[in-house]
Amino acid sequence: MTEMQEYFEPRFVEQLFDKMSSSYARMNYITSFGFSERWRRKCIKELKMEEGKVIADLMAGMGECWKFILKNSDKTSKLIGLDFSTEMIERAKKNKEKFKGYTIEILQENIFNNSIENESVDYVVSGFGLKTFNDHQLEKLAEEIERILKPSGRFSLVDVSIPKIKILKCFYIFYLKNIIPLIGKIFLENPEVYQMLGVYTQEFKNSRHVEKIFRKKNFYVDYIEYFYGCASGIKGHKIR
Numbered sequence: 001m002t003e004m005q006e007y008f009e010p011r012f013v014e015q016l017f018d019k020m021s022s023s024y025a026r027m028n029y030i031t032s033f034g035f036s037e038r039w040r041r042k043c044i045k046e047l048k049m050e051e052g053k054v055i056a057d058l059m060a061g062m063g064e065c066w067k068f069i070l071k072n073s074d075k076t077s078k079l080i081g082l083d084f085s086t087e088m089i090e091r092a093k094k095n096k097e098k099f100k101g102y103t104i105e106i107l108q109e110n111i112f113n114n115s116i117e118n119e120s121v122d123y124v125v126s127g128f129g130l131k132t133f134n135d136h137q138l139e140k141l142a143e144e145i146e147r148i149l150k151p152s153g154r155f156s157l158v159d160v161s162i163p164k165i166k167i168l169k170c171f172y173i174f175y176l177k178n179i180i181p182l183i184g185k186i187f188l189e190n191p192e193v194y195q196m197l198g199v200y201t202q203e204f205k206n207s208r209h210v211e212k213i214f215r216k217k218n219f220y221v222d223y224i225e226y227f228y229g230c231a232s233g234i235k236g237h238k239i240r
């Protein structure tokens with residue numbers, strides 16, 4: 001197995017996020033210059049959500065997307081947050097307490113072996129949950145989203161990307177490779193885990209391959225770029 005193949009192993013990814021959990025929120029904000037919040041908000045807005053629906057937040061982490069999801073829905077809606085990292089899930093449970101009166105079901109499960117019922121979900125969202133998957137896993141992710149979405153159900157997914165504009169790209173790669181691990185070294189116990197974010201992002205590049213994979217399934221798909229390609233994603237709906 002190559003090093004990169006090993007990095008896509010679910011056990012490796014799970015342990016990585018377990019280690020990252022205590023600093024993830026802060027680091028995610030710093031490393032995206034505060035843009036991560038804006039990208040989550042925009043990604044969720046793309047769903048054009050209606051009230052009284054079922055929403056699945058996949059690779060939910062500690063529920064970083066929830067405030068934006070719940071702002072766009074109401075108390076008759078149901079939110080399912082799914083993640084496999086024990087540490088992220090523990091924090092998601094604490095986060096849930098902030099949203100009294102809302103129905104939030106937390107599932108500690110692997111997306112590739114999950115208990116969400118067929119055609120039970122109106123909207124699927126995922127913030128920054130794509131880059132740790134290889135193409136084969138992205139195919140399986142597309143199949144799972146197709147399985148759980150109701151006919152005409154909508155999805156919107158976003159992740160960080162390498163921008164195309166040369167000067168921005170050089171700066172971004174330098175930042176990923178040097179500055180983020182340095183920030184990690186100064187502020188955190190496990191700086192090496194943040195090096196991995198750069199490794200995944202460089203391998204991921206952008207969401208064009210995700211778009212291609214989803215287009216092969218029963219979906220209508222649009223590609224979206226956020227801030228000159230520093231993040232990218234897809235949105236769309238299940239055709240039948």
Ligand SMILES: C[S@@+](CC[C@H](N)C(=O)[O-])C[C@H]1O[C@@H](n2cnc3c(N)ncnc32)[C@H](O)[C@@H]1O
Pocket residue numbers: 010013014017028040058059060061062063064065082083084085088109110111112126127128129132
């Ligand atoms: C970068 S975090 C994103 C967290 C959150 N959605 C956000 O907006 O910041 C990626 C999350 O995906 C989870 N994850 C990765 N692979 C997964 C899988 N196969 N099944 C379930 N969760 C997974 C990790 O545990 C981690 O919490």
